[in-house]
Amino acid sequence: MQLVRQKGNKSQQGHRYAAGPRGRFGVAVAALLVAALGTACGSGQSGPDRPAKEKAAEAGAAGALSAAEKAKAAQQARIVAAKKWGLRKTPLTAPPAPKEKPEIHTRDGFEVEDQEEYPNVFTTVPTEDKVVFLTIDDGSEKDPEFLKMMQELKIPYTAFLSDYVVRDNYPYFKKMQDAGVTLNNHTLNHRYMPGLSYEQQREEICGQQDTIQKQFGKRPTLFRPPYGNYNQDTLRAAKSCGIKAVPLWNAEAFTNRMDYREWDRDLHPGDIILTHFRGKEDWKGTMPDMIRHVMKTVTDKGYAVARLEDYL
Structure with missing residues (x-):
């Protein structure tokens, strides 16, 4: 059985747009x-x-x-x-959602055997729009200032939740959902998926599907495996649980730096950015600090943050 192991640091956890002159x-x-x-x-x-x-x-x-x-x-x-919120530049406004969704395929080198039968795995959405997508994983930190900041700045993002760190405060994520954020699947307990049997993987994924539907009223269609690690059983289980796509990431954001997957160490149109619900216990700063750094990087490079679901 093929094992796909993604490399990255996850396990370590402008101009101003105006309406015109x-x-x-x-x-x-x-x-x-x-x-x-x-x-x-x-x-x-x-x-x-x-x-x-x-x-x-x-x-x-x-x-x-x-x-x-x-x-x-x-x-x-x-x-x-x-x-x-201390941003040096106003975030650029993303263009309207495309009327025709981009055709997405699994990234080269990320395939498993019989990949065409399973949800696509990708790190970048094919688009000519100068946009990137912000995604946030796990759910450990529940900073109310972060919710307020993102809502006031109108910055879209997508959440991938693990129940073991979310269950102590479902209302926090319900507020997030009420503000228009899609809550997606990151398994029940954030375990290393290739180390589990098919049935164990299915329990992790389908169990989180059931939990999100029960707590938030909507069954996810997007899934991100913990640490970005998966195998054929992972994708087979995900498909059986109703998952349609597996977005990974091309860049990872922290409070003081950005890490990149590509050789040129840069952003590209359609790149997915990963970060985490983390605070001072794990970072040298807060989630608002992280957003300030991300938005400085993104805006300085001429990108807007768009809503991932608008392109899928």
């Missing part, structure tokens, strides 16, 4: 208003007798104006939040 925003708003007024005045009619096309044009202009105002207000709030 104020003058340019003002010109766009003025153009919308002129178009709406011109349509109404040109007809010489008012009230209920005006043609439906004219009413629709006015409504469309008002809607566009409202959307532009909302976008500007959201970005201003993000700028304020970035200053509040």
Whole structure:
């Protein structure tokens, strides 16, 4: 039986985007208003007798104006939040989710025998968008400041939970879920999967599927094996438990550094970043400290953080 053992440190546990220059925003708003007024005045009619096309044009202009105002207000709030949380630059805004999802295959060298029968294993999502994806594992640290920071900065992330460190505070992760974070499977007890039998692996994975569904109301479709280690039985068990994909990572974040899988020691479009729910007991800092370092790295390199599930 083939064993796939991923290397990494897991076992050790810009510019500012703006809605545009104020003058340019003002010109766009003025153009919308002129178009709406011109349509109404040109007809010489008012009230209920005006043609439906004219009413629709006015409504469309008002809607566009409202959307532009909302976008500007959201970005201003993000700028304020970035200053509040000590970020030197405002995080870049990710583009809209792609209408057509990228076609994902298992990364070369990460296959097991009969790989085509099992969920794909990948470290990067194929995309030309200059985005990366933030994923956070385990669940040991439950820092309320982290939840507040991520919500105010509007930074998307995906969680992979192990029940043995989560069960003492399910409400913390329910708050996370309520804020739009997807809670995924990282096994019940974070054991080294290739060292277990197929049935033991299935118990670890399916057991966590059941727990997440019971506690949070939704069965995960994403699974990350502890330490990134797996074999054919792992993927076979994952598939039997309803898992659709196995995202690993191409970079790992700490409070004071980033570690990279690739030879060029850099980020690439679509890279998945791994970090952990950790605090001062394990790191030289807090989870907000880690986010500050991650966002400095990501933003300085011209990347935005996007939602992983939008690309899968």
